[in-house]
Amino acid sequence: GTYIKVVVDISTMLSQYVPKAPRILPVITSGGMQVPYDLLNLDFMDGAVLSGVLLDEVFRGGWLPDVTKRISYVSELYLEETHILSTQLITNIYALAGQTVNVGPLGSGTDVIARRLFEMLGIRPIYDNRPTSVALEGVPTGNPTAVLYIAGKPVNVFSDIRIVGNLRFVPIPWTAALQQRVSPSFRPTFLRNTDYPRLVPPGSDV
Numbered sequence: 001g002t003y004i005k006v007v008v009d010i011s012t013m014l015s016q017y018v019p020k021a022p023r024i025l026p027v028i029t030s031g032g033m034q035v036p037y038d039l040l041n042l043d044f045m046d047g048a049v050l051s052g053v054l055l056d057e058v059f060r061g062g063w064l065p066d067v068t069k070r071i072s073y074v075s076e077l078y079l080e081e082t083h084i085l086s087t088q089l090i091t092n093i094y095a096l097a098g099q100t101v102n103v104g105p106l107g108s109g110t111d112v113i114a115r116r117l118f119e120m121l122g123i124r125p126i127y128d129n130r131p132t133s134v135a136l137e138g139v140p141t142g143n144p145t146a147v148l149y150i151a152g153k154p155v156n157v158f159s160d161i162r163i164v165g166n167l168r169f170v171p172i173p174w175t176a177a178l179q180q181r182v183s184p185s186f187r188p189t190f191l192r193n194t195d196y197p198r199l200v201p202p203g204s205d206v
Contacts, residue, residue: 111127
């Protein structure tokens with residue numbers, strides 16, 4: 001994932017240029033909803049990198065009542081891309097209504113964020129929580145219809161796809177109406193051929 005790479009970068013930069021700064025020791029957790037719980041409940045955990053949408057879901061759900069009093073927001077670090085892989089039959093995200101969409105393991109960052117995105121768009125898919133790598137094998141035959149995965153591009157799980165066939169990234173049409181519904185949680189971006197040479201034709205963007 002993107003998080004561990006970013007924390008390693010922070011650790012490396014601090015050790016090289018700010019020798020007297022506290023050491024940053026990256027810890028890999030199970031991710032998703034486990035991250036804010038670990039941050040508040042594990043004595044050796046001093047900070048965490050997590051999605052703003054996921055943190056917002058913690059606030060909305062009231063699962064950690066004292067979370068606003070116990071954590072301090074430090075900085076926005078980077079943006080992550082929403083990748084939706086399906087077949088040529090799915091022309092845009094709205095065509096996934098009523099279809100089976102894999103969003104990774106239950107409670108993962110992608111699972112939580114994807115459900116929030118579909119809720120904001122008024123789309124009701126059938127959620128599938130198999131591991132992403134397993135679900136990808138079934139996409140060409142429609143089981144599941146699509147795989148949604150959120151991470152900073154390029155993502156190895158898509159870059160390493162060898163058999164492309166009729167697979168494609170599903171576009172999300174960015175309109176003024178959509179922007180009003182999903183901002184500021186989601187923003188527009190592009191997946192390009194330079195990011196995914198096997199899945200995005202040269203000269204085109206998704």
